[in-house]
Amino acid sequence: MDAPTTTSADGGWSMGPPPEPAPEPEPDPLGVSRDALLIRRTLEEIAPVADKVTSYFYALLFIAHPEVRALFPAAMDSQRDRLLKALLTAADHFDDTDTLVAYLQNLGRGHRKYGTTPEQYPAVGEALIGALTRYAERTWDAETQGAWVRAYTLMSQVMIDAAAESELHTPPWWYAEVVSHDLRTPDIAVVTVRPDQPYPFLAGQYTSLETPWWPRIWRHYSFASAPRSDGLLSFHIKAVPAGWVSNSLVHRARPGDFIRLGPPAGSMTVDHTTDNGMLCLGGGTGIAPIKALVEDVAEHGRGRPVEVFYGARSNHDLYDIDTMHRLQQAHSWLEVRTVVDSGTQLPDVVREYGPWNSYDAFLSGPPGMIRSSLDALRNVGVPSERIRHDGIEELVAAGD
Numbered sequence: 046m047d048a049p050t051t052t053s054a055d056g057g058w059s060m061g062p063p064p065e066p067a068p069e070p071e072p073d074p075l076g077v078s079r080d081a082l083l084i085r086r087t088l089e090e091i092a093p094v095a096d097k098v099t100s101y102f103y104a105l106l107f108i109a110h111p112e113v114r115a116l117f118p119a120a121m122d123s124q125r126d127r128l129l130k131a132l133l134t135a136a137d138h139f140d141d142t143d144t145l146v147a148y149l150q151n152l153g154r155g156h157r158k159y160g161t162t163p164e165q166y167p168a169v170g171e172a173l174i175g176a177l178t179r180y181a182e183r184t185w186d187a188e189t190q191g192a193w194v195r196a197y198t199l200m201s202q203v204m205i206d207a208a209a210e211s212e213l214h215t216p217p218w219w220y221a222e223v224v225s226h227d228l229r230t231p232d233i234a235v236v237t238v239r240p241d242q243p244y245p246f247l248a249g250q251y252t253s254l255e256t257p258w259w260p261r262i263w264r265h266y267s268f269a270s271a272p273r274s275d276g277l278l279s280f281h282i283k284a285v286p287a288g289w290v291s292n293s294l295v296h297r298a299r300p301g302d303f304i305r306l307g308p309p310a311g312s313m314t315v316d317h318t319t320d321n322g323m324l325c326l327g328g329g330t331g332i333a334p335i336k337a338l339v340e341d342v343a344e345h346g347r348g349r350p351v352e353v354f355y356g357a358r359s360n361h362d363l364y365d366i367d368t369m370h371r372l373q374q375a376h377s378w379l380e381v382r383t384v385v386d387s388g389t390q391l392p393d394v395v396r397e398y399g400p401w402n403s404y405d406a407f408l409s410g411p412p413g414m415i416r417s418s419l420d421a422l423r424n425v426g427v428p429s430e431r432i433r434h435d436g437i438e439e440l441v442a443a444g445d
């Protein structure tokens with residue numbers, strides 16, 4: 046059985062018995078720190094037993110700190126591995142400081158809606174180390190534990206600081222009243238809500254959303270419009286099998302219902318300091334943020350070329366094509382093409398047009414589409430730094 050975890054007098058935490066002091070990490074010739082190498086080694090070892098690590102992590106957390114259980118949904122199955130997955134994703138990017146800090150700040154701000162307090166972070170750290178100690182048996186030693194303790198201490202501090210900073214000027218969540226519900230296909234609805242307080246965001250961003258029917262289960266959706274003068278926000282929701290939140294939003298929500306929104310997040314936004322052309326790929330309901338980007342360009346009044354490829358499984362699934370055609374008629378700089386699956390898919394078709402090497406690219410849709418679009422665009426010479434999309438992890442999490 047593992048040694049028990051203890052909370053140290055200074056409010057930090059440690060595993061008992063205390064490990065041997067870990068040596069200061071030395072950077073290796075490739076610039077990867079020793080800590081990052083050790084962390085990666087642990088992640089590789091636990092990858093095949095990720096499910097067990099997750100169950101054990103939550104068991105440790107809830108047994109040692111039952112009060113934390115109330116922050117999670119009643120049924121844990123759909124949300125089960127989110128926290129741990131977020132921590133492990135962060136640890137995996139330990140040496141990529143900019144990406145890591147932006148990711149953690151976002152995570153810290155987003156955790157305010159759960160009612161998370163700084164005092165709860167050590168409890169999570171104890172459970173994390175406890176679960177890793179048990180399942181990374183082969184590679185776990187005092188030095189590795191030191192690396193993880195340093196990493197978690199750093200990561201949790203970034204989250205705590207970001208949460209404290211956002212507390213100064215934004216609420217932890219917003220209530221929003223459903224003001225219209227437009228069922229576009231048997232399983233896709235456009236839902237428009239009015240937040241109870243001003244909700245600042247940028248076109249291309251997304252938010253997290255909780256329905257009254259599934260308390261404490263939050264799902265990500267992109268804003269389907271640029272910020273509007275009436276303050277309303279729209280979302281495109283597809284009901285997916287076993288998607289509790291998506292099914293209740295599509296089949297149950299009605300005007301007058303109240304939902305909760307977390308803070309805006311995401312960096313797939315337009316850089317208005319350039320006139321670069323924009324290549325936008327929207328697959329299925331992934332067209333939602335693309336439409337917002339087009340509206341954003343229109344509002345800024347600079348006629349940069351915008352080429353939208355709107356992909357769907359069938360003609361019937363092109364549920365927002367009328368809106369996209371209306372936008373095209375209104376703006377000479379905008380070209381909208383549809384791609385309906387017929388042997389070839391959205392990323393293949395984009396290759397037939399171009400050249401795209403002077404364009405900024407924006408990708409939004411299912412994770413498989415994002416991955417193959419990334420490959421396709423890199424192959425035709427679009428530099429990676431000019432391709433924007435939300436993180437694959439976020440997209441996977443948004444799959445409900």
Ligand SMILES: NC(=O)C1=CN([C@@H]2O[C@H](COP(=O)(O)OP(=O)(O)OC[C@H]3O[C@@H](n4cnc5c(N)ncnc54)[C@H](O)[C@@H]3O)[C@@H](O)[C@H]2O)C=CC1
Nearest residue numbers: 266267281328329330331333356357390410411413414443
């Ligand atoms: N609702 C929202 O606000 C947003 C949703 N998303 C994501 O977009 C997705 C939309 O799902 P659906 O509408 O069911 O899309 P879908 O599964 O019907 O696919 C839409 C398009 O993507 C292409 N595609 C799918 N898998 C592909 C692959 N492996 N390689 C190449 N092309 C592929 C299809 O050919 C089709 O053209 C979800 O994963 C959702 O999380 C992304 C951003 C915003």
